Amino acid sequence: MILDIFFPNRCLHCNRIIEADFLVCNLCYEQIHFTHFDYFENNFIKEKCKLLFPVENTFALMQFQKENLSRKIIHELKYKSREKIGKTLAEWTIENLNFKNDKPDLLVSVPLHPKKLKERGYNQLHLFTETLSKFYEIPFSHDLIKRNYYSKAQALKDKKHRLETENTFSITKNITGKHVLLIDDVFTTGNTLSTITWEILKSGNNKVSVLVMAVDE
Structure with a gap:
């Protein structure tokens, strides 16, 4: 070419x-600092999540540390219009994640507010989620969860404002009896995932697991 x-x-x-x-x-x-987490075993994310909400299993692909390569990769994906990086990260995840005989029923990505989606031009989680969905043969939903308020990026917020996530998200349709794998880019405080998880749990007799591209330990 x-x-x-x-x-x-x-x-x-x-x-x-x-x-x-x-x-x-x-x-x-x-x-690249890959975590090598076992999806079914205790790990840093599972311990943090259990303090905030009931969680089944957890997985993070990379460690997200200051000045390391994983941080640069996520930054390029989110802020430099390199949406295709999501596909690469999904392929790396596939190499490291085995659901064995306990696949989730549904993949759900954390949404952007429509205004933020228009500004960025894409949700950095969509291609990642769709690639996983195709490989594992698990359906996905990008619109099960709705972000109710527009806000600046989590990375630009101080710790106090990161904790103020109540009523930030709502569920668009009731689901019941499902094991949902909730997907986000970086796990920091866990409050965003907690808010969404409680909405899913309130909807019906559901279970939630968590998958993130990177974890900030």
Whole structure:
């Protein structure tokens, strides 16, 4: 391709020329701090979630730490119009996540407010969720949960305002008897996931598990 000659794909971290569908080179891939969490066992996220809401299983792909490569990857996905990174992260997740004989019934992504969605042009979780849905053969919903208020990015909020999530989300239709896998980009305080989970639990006899791209420990 002519574009590949004049505008070759480069590693997000070191700027080496790499294959068109790659995100980072092999050397930089080795620098990514993957969590290697077991979806069914206790881990940092499960311990934090249990303090806020009932949770079945939890998984995070990467550790989200200051100045590390995972932070740069998530930043590029969310703020640099690189939506396709979501597909790469989903493929990495697939390599590390085995539902065994206990697959969730539904994948649900955390929504953006319509104004934020228009500003960004895409929800950074949609392609990620859809890729997982196709591989695991689990249906997904991007509109089961509605964000009621427009607010600035969590990363720009102080800790006090991050805790003020009450009534931020509502459920658009009642579901019952479902095991929902709730998907977000970064786990920080867990309050966003807690607010959404309680809406899902109030809807019916449901269970909730959590999957995030990265966890900020």
